[in-house]
Amino acid sequence: MTRQNSIVPVALDDRSYDIHIGPGLIRNAGAHIRDAVGDRPLVVLTDSAVAELHLSPLLDSLRAAGSRVLDPIVVPSGEASKDMEKLGEVMDALLSRGIERKTVLVALGGGVVGDLGGFAAAIALRGIDFIQVPTTLLSQVDSSVGGKTGINSRHGKNLIGAFHQPRLVLADTDSLKTLPRREVLAGYAEVVKYGLIDRPDFFTWLEANGKALVDGDDALLMEAIRVSCAAKADIVGQDEKESGLRELLNLGHTFGHALEAEAGYGATLLHGESVAIGMVMAFDLSVRMGLCPAGDLARVRAHLSDVGLPISAAHLGGGTWTADKLAAHMAKDKKVKDGRVTFILARGIGKAFRCADVALEDVKEVLAASLAG
Ligand code: GLY
Numbered sequence: 001m002t003r004q005n006s007i008v009p010v011a012l013d014d015r016s017y018d019i020h021i022g023p024g025l026i027r028n029a030g031a032h033i034r035d036a037v038g039d040r041p042l043v044v045l046t047d048s049a050v051a052e053l054h055l056s057p058l059l060d061s062l063r064a065a066g067s068r069v070l071d072p073i074v075v076p077s078g079e080a081s082k083d084m085e086k087l088g089e090v091m092d093a094l095l096s097r098g099i100e101r102k103t104v105l106v107a108l109g110g111g112v113v114g115d116l117g118g119f120a121a122a123i124a125l126r127g128i129d130f131i132q133v134p135t136t137l138l139s140q141v142d143s144s145v146g147g148k149t150g151i152n153s154r155h156g157k158n159l160i161g162a163f164h165q166p167r168l169v170l171a172d173t174d175s176l177k178t179l180p181r182r183e184v185l186a187g188y189a190e191v192v193k194y195g196l197i198d199r200p201d202f203f204t205w206l207e208a209n210g211k212a213l214v215d216g217d218d219a220l221l222m223e224a225i226r227v228s229c230a231a232k233a234d235i236v237g238q239d240e241k242e243s244g245l246r247e248l249l250n251l252g253h254t255f256g257h258a259l260e261a262e263a264g265y266g267a268t269l270l271h272g273e274s275v276a277i278g279m280v281m282a283f284d285l286s287v288r289m290g291l292c293p294a295g296d297l298a299r300v301r302a303h304l305s306d307v308g309l310p311i312s313a314a315h316l317g318g319g320t321w322t323a324d325k326l327a328a329h330m331a332k333d334k335k336v337k338d339g340r341v342t343f344i345l346a347r348g349i350g351k352a353f354r355c356a357d358v359a360l361e362d363v364k365e366v367l368a369a370s371l372a373g
Pocket of ligand 1: 142143145146148246249250
C-alpha cells in the first residue's frame with residue numbers, strides 16, 4: 001500500500017510554510033524543494049553520521065530536479081557542533097562557496113544540524129532562506145518546526161540564536177528506521193508533551209498506541225508526527241516569538257534543563273529523557289499545589305514508563321545530586337523573568353498553563369522526591 005504524505009501548514013503571514021510528513025521525502029526532496037523555492041542555488045548542511053545514510057540520495061534528488069547544488073558542508077555529529085567555533089566554520093564554508101542572498105540552505109539532520117543551520121542561515125548575508133529536512137523523531141515533532149535556531153554557549157544551551165522560520169520542512173519517516181530505539185523514545189517524550197499540553201484525546205490515543213508506535217509502526221508514527229506538528233503549528237501561529245502561549249511548549253523543560261545541566265549535556269541523559277522526567281515533575285508539582293488530580297499524574301507516570309522512558313531522576317548522578325543543586329540550575333534558566341521562574345503546570349491531562357507563583361519549597365520537594373525515585 002502506498003501511503004500519502006501529510007501536509008501540515010504553519011500559518012505565519014508572509015513567513016508561512018508547509019511541513020510534509022511521510023516516507024520517501026528525502027528521495028523526492030528535489031521536486032518538493034523546487035516547488036517551494038524555485039530554481040535557486042542550494043547548499044546542504046549535514047553531520048557526518050547523517051551524511052553516510054542520507055546525503056547521497058538527497059543530493060541526487062536535488063540534482064535530478066535541475067537545481068544548482070553547491071558543495072555540501074559536513075560537521076561532526078553531536079551536540080558539540082552547536083558552538084561558536086563550528087558556527088564560524090560553517091559561515092566560512094558558506095562564504096567560500098560564494099553564496100548569494102538567493103541561495104537556500106538545506107539542513108539535513110537532527111536538532112543540532114537544524115539549530116546550527118537555521119542560525120547560520122539567519123545571519124549569513126543578513127539572512128538567507130533555509131529548509132529543514134529533519135531525520136530524528138525529536139526534530140520532526142519539535143525543533144524543525146517554529147523557527148527557533150541557535151547554538152550553545154558556556155553560559156547555557158541555546159543562549160545565542162534567532163527566530164528564523166524555514167521555508168519548508170520535509171519530515172521523512174523512512175529516516176526514523178535507522179534511529180536507535182533510545183533516540184526514538186527521546187523524541188516520543190516530545191510527542192506525549194503535546195497531549196499533555198492541550199490535546200487530552202491525543203494522550204488517550206497514545207496510551208492505546210504508543211508502544212506499537214515506538215516499536216516502529218509506520219502508520220501510527222506518521223499520525224503521531226502529524227498531530228504533534230499540527231499542535232505545535234497552532235501554538236507557534238499564535239505566538240511566534242514566545243511572548244506567552246508558546247511557553248506552554250516548555251512543559252517539563254524547566255525541570256528537564258536542570259537535570260541536563262547537572263548531567264552535562266551528553267549521552268548520560270538525552271534531552272527527550274530529561275523532558276519525560278521533567279513532565280512527571282511538573283505534574284507532581286501541580287498535584288502538590290492542589291491544582292491537578294493525583295490520578296492524572298499516575299496516568300502520565302504509567303504511560304511514560306510503559307513505553308520505556310525514565311520517570312524519575314533516581315538513576316542519575318550516582319547519589320551525588322541534591323535538590324538544592326538542581327534548583328540552582330533552574331534559577332539560571334533563560335525563561336527566568338524578573339528573577340522568577342515561570343513553570344508550566346497542569347490542571348489535568350491536556351490542561352497546561354503558565355504559573356510564575358510557585359514556592360521554592362514545593363519545587364525542592366518535587367526534586368527530592370524524583371531523586372529518591
Ligand atoms: N521547543 C519549544 C519551542 O519551539 O518553542
